[in-house]
Amino acid sequence: MNSRTSPREGSRHQFHDHFSGVSANYAAFRPSYPETLFRWLALVAPARSHAWDCATGTGQAALGLARYFGHVTATDASREQIAAAALHPRIDYRIVPAEASEIQTGSVDLVTVAQALHWLDIGRFFREAERVLVPGGVLAVWAYGAVAVEGPETGEIIREFYHDEMGPYWPEERSMADSGYADIELPMPELKSPVFSMRVSWTREELLGYIRTWSAVSRFIGKNGRDPVAGLEKRLVLHWNDASRRTVAWPLTLKAGRTSNEKPSSLFC
Secondary structure, eight states: OOOSSEEEOOOOOOOOSGGGGGGHHHHSSSSSOOOHHHHHHHSEEEEEEEEEEETTTTTTHHHHHHHTEEEEEEEEHHHHHHHHHHHOTEEEEEEEEOOOOOOOOOOOOEEEEEEEEGOOHHHHHHHHHHHHHEEEEEEEEEEEEOOOOHHHHHHOOOOOOIIIISSGOTTTTTHHTTTTSOOOOOSEEEEEEOOEEEEEOOOHHHHHHTTTOOOOHHHHHHHHHHHHHHHHHHHTTTTOOOOOEEEEEEEEEEEEEEEEEOOOOOSSS
């Protein structure tokens, strides 16, 4: 299934939806993940047959996985996010909650969650991931924290906007991503992973497009009826008033674990 207009839709559970209203911007301006990350995941997975990208959003991680895996199931509870996702012949988009994927038991080599674990019912999702993984399968979750922008003046403006102006509007769950999931333990032995860097070269307009996808910005607009990024842009223009590109970077934290190589015992003899 590769249609934006008619992805497979399963049972719907209530979820915290912070991004459906900005799906187009999300697809256009959310940063991609480093190729070295997907290459490493392909190396540690027991096979490259089937990967599940959970809470895929508009498919940034799913596209990276599709370069290495024969089939990628990419799920999200948001119809709007899936509708804006980039098509690929090896990606099957489905509208289902993370905790009830409807994926066949023991059929997935790799399960990934990119920048979204903090929005899920983590305990239920972990049980679902263990259910669908093959023996020796890998679960990988990653998150990136606060953005840093090149230049002392522009960098400070963005820091103040993120922490001070938007601070009261960040959903509580966001702090988990900023901490690099420090307090989350995977339900399986963790793998030692390399350190990955996440950086892009963006214009001012690309940076502002990304900032408009923040959950805090959406909540600010909903409460105050105005776009706070417009004021941010006026401050940035004083120090970044051309179409030049600057380095934009995020701290990236990955946690990965492997299930037991033993097949679960059958309930029936």
